[in-house]
Each structure stands twice: as C-alpha cells, then as structure tokens.
Amino acid sequence: MGNRARAVIVSNRRITGLTSEVIAELVVEIGPLWHERHQVKLASRSRKRAVGGGPKHRLVFVDRMLATLVHLRHGVTHDVLACWFGVDRSTITRAVGEVRPLLAERGCTVSSDVRLRTLAEVVEHLGSSGMTGIIDGTEIRVRRPAAGRKDRDRFISGKNKQNAVKSMVVTGGVGSVLRCSPSRPASCADITHARQLGLATLLAAAPALEILADAGYQGLGAQTGGRVVTPPHRKFKKNAPDWYEEMYEHRRKAHSSRRIRVEHGIARLKNWRTLARHLGRREHMSDTVQAIAGLLSHQQTADLHSTRQM
Template sequence: MIIGNRRITGLTADVIAELVAEVGPLWHERHQARLVSRQRNRAVGAGAKHRLVFVDRLLATLAHLRHGATHDVLACWFGVDRSTITRAVNEVRPLLAERGCTISPEVRLRTLAEVVDHLGATGKTGIIDGTEIRVRRPAVGRKDRDKFISGKDKQNAVKSVVVTDTEGHVLFCSPARPGSCADITHARHLGLVKLLAVGPAVEILADAGYQGLGAQTGGRVVTPPHRKFKKNAPDWYEGCTSDSARRIHRDVSGSSTALHT
C-alpha cells in the first residue's frame, strides 16, 4: 500500500525499487560491520531477527522526511517500538544523503559546492529556504535542550536548508541542525558565502530570512529589500536583480511549496 501510493513517500514504485537495490546492500554491509566491531557472546546472525526489514525501514524514513511524522506515529503504523523507528531513521538518512540528488541519469549532486557549480554551468536560478521537522522534546537535563525550540513555530524541531531550481527540482538538502538555528546562520555554516565568492556567477533567490547574504556575496543571493531599502535600495541590490528574477522571487517568497513537497 505504501509503495503504491505516491502521496505517502513522494516517489514512484520504480524509484523506491532503485533505492532498495542501491541503498539496501550498503545498509546491510554497515549493519554487519557494527555487529563484528564489538565483543559478542553469540555468533553474528544468532538471536532474534529484525521485525522491521530494510524495505520498511526505508519507507518509514521516507514518510518521516516527507510529512514530518513523529517516530511514535510511525511505530504504531509499522507495528514496532518507537526506538526501532528512531534507529531505522538514523541509519537510513545518512545513506540517502550520501546518495545525493539525481538531476539526470548522468548527473548526481552530493554537496553544496557541486550544486553551485551545476547552477553556474546550466545558467539556472536557484532557490534556497529552510524547512523544519518536528521532533520529540529532548530529555530533561540535556544541556542543549532549549536549542531545539523553533522561534518561528514554537515547537521542538530540527531544521535543514534545501536548495532547488525554479522548476522545483531538489538539488541539495543539508544535515539537520537544532530548530533555534537561524536560516542565515545555517547557510553560513554550510559555507555558502565562500562558495559563491570563489565559484561561478549564479543567482539564488531567498526570503527575508537570508537578508544580509546579498551584501556578502556581491548580490548573488537575492532577497526582498530590508524595509529601509524599499524606497532607496543600494546599488548592489538594484544592479544584480533582473526583472525576471524579481518576478520569480515574488512568486516564491510567499510560499515554500517547492521545498516542502
């Protein structure tokens, strides 16, 4: 049912089959490596078997990433304990991240540097925004417990930065950071400013959460002008923004649909 319903995972059955064939052996290899890396009283393979096979682990992870479903909900859905879902998501997400985003059969982007080079080579405009996924409240006594509280949604969350093109194709999704991290801070930690300074000339549209990156990147990051610039925008803002980019930005700034679907 899950594989056949694209609304749950956002992927067709053929794409899921490709992920199983490509990522499944990597997961099994790493799982076996963890088993033999520590002292054991029983032979590898002995004992209880997995109640959640790899295909279900992959589907649970895809549903979590697409809809932000909590681990408790997914545990009820798959008929396992919450800790099993947590372990599955933590194992599968790095494998999906290492696989990267497939742009075409010949092109697969894995890092933000590759995304910048791709946009420069194709002449396409990029769109950047942050997306949040709700998480369980960290345990009492954890020193960084308050860092997960999102100031925007007033809930415990983790945040990732997503880059797409103007057609909505996902080009990059960053590792998650606590929800209190501002979008612009996250982008700086990813090295976006340096990549745009030394890389090809590209144009990336962003919302007001990234105001300030335009000045640091020579106008390559285009954001709505600060309220004090609405009448007298600086030269770096006016000079780098074409009419078409302004039109696209108006369409995107009010909605992050391309980044959340």
C-alpha cells in the same frame, strides 16, 4: 508481513510518496550497503557463534525499507508499524535507525547520472548549468528540551515562538529540491546559518551565477559580489513619495514572484508528515531532513523523465 500487504504498500503511491519503480531502485541501491554495514557490525564484536548463525531476520530488508518510508511519509509511530509488520517495536526502531542514514547519504538527484551531496556540489552545478538557485530557511517544530538543559532556549524560534529546528533549502528555478542542510536550533538567524554552512565563501569563489533569497539574507549580496539577490531596500521609511511606493511595490512583487518556487519546494517537503511536526529525537533531524529531500528529488526527477517520454 504478507506478500499481499507488501504489494499494496509498493503499488500505492499515497502510502510512501514514491512510485514502485523508485522504490525498486532504492532497494537495489541501498540493499547491498545495508548488508555490508550489517556484516561489519556483526564481525566487529566477539562472538560465540559464526556470523550468519542463529535465527534469521523476521523483518527482511525490503520490509525495513518500507517501514522507514511509511514512517517518514506519515509520521507513523514505531508501535503502529510494529503491529503492522508483526514484529517488536524495538525491531522497527532499529530498522529505521539503520536505513534512515543510508537514505540521507544519497544526496539529491538531479538526473539519472548526477547527484548532489554537498553544498559545494550544488553551487558548482548551478554555475555550470547556468540555472538560477533559490534559498530559504524552513523551521520544523520539535519537542521541547528537558527542563534544566543549559541550551534549552536555543531551540525557541524568534519568528514562530515555538521549539523548532531550522534547515536551509536550496531549489532550482523550477522548484526542484537540490539540497537541504543539516538542522540547527531555530534561534539561529537565516543569514548566520548560511554563513556557517560556508555559502558566502563558496559563492565568492564560484563563477557568475544568481541566487534568489528573501530579506532574511540581506547582506550576503555584498559578500558574494552580487550573486545573492535579495528584495530591494526601502529607502524612505516615512513620508515616501507616491512614485517611490509604486516602484518599490513593483520591484518587491517581481522578486517575490521569482523566488516563490522555493516555497513550493518547501511545501512538498512538508507533505512528509515527519517534517510537519517531528515527535522523535532532535538528534535525528538532520538525517530525516536530508533523507526526505533525497527521496523527493529522486521522485521529481523520475516524474520529469516519464513526462518527457510521453
């Protein structure tokens, strides 16, 4: 790829969703990790020539990183990227498969020196900072499993009636992304997914903190000592008094206005086209979701830091 085309990708935020400063930080951070793993992979098998011999990469690491970012941001197919970067499609596929897990392992950036990689670290951060957390599940449409697969129906969403996977998103009170869980088949209920991730156990042992959630998580409040706050229960299903209807609507809207930030966070995640409609393998969804969450949180932190300096 020519230097001019590479400069256009780096300088135009609309192409990758990231500023040139953030891309430079990613190259410095992930480049050595990619090189180390690549060398280990080369040395792990029997060879007829020394490691480092033979033709050099036509697709250098910077271009591999840029190809992965463009793919995640716009859902561009590997064939198109191969034509753009002047290599074979298999080279792009291999590059994305190598860089995407490295991005997923980075975790979500809270500040320049704080990065959250596990749900336990997120709960600890919320407890120590006194910040209110917000959780919600989001579904990502995927390709239908092949006919005859025994667990084919597990991917059918009971809500949207389509094949999808589900991830639990945790944001701060202002909508900053703190964590995206590994994906699960969409037939799994939100509260079941949270329990399988160990959220109830972590919150029960954590210091006093507040987690806002929607009605899909009703029941976690009792298991966590009131740390999970859900919308109020409706006590009158029929012939409710007017005063109760007014009070119920007021409390419901107040709770909804507090947790709307997580919807904004999910909307920013879905701006990355790979999460709007995933056309690749379902096995890669966990790495894809966590990689995008890490990139988005890194950019949000960088934007917040630059705003404070102005």
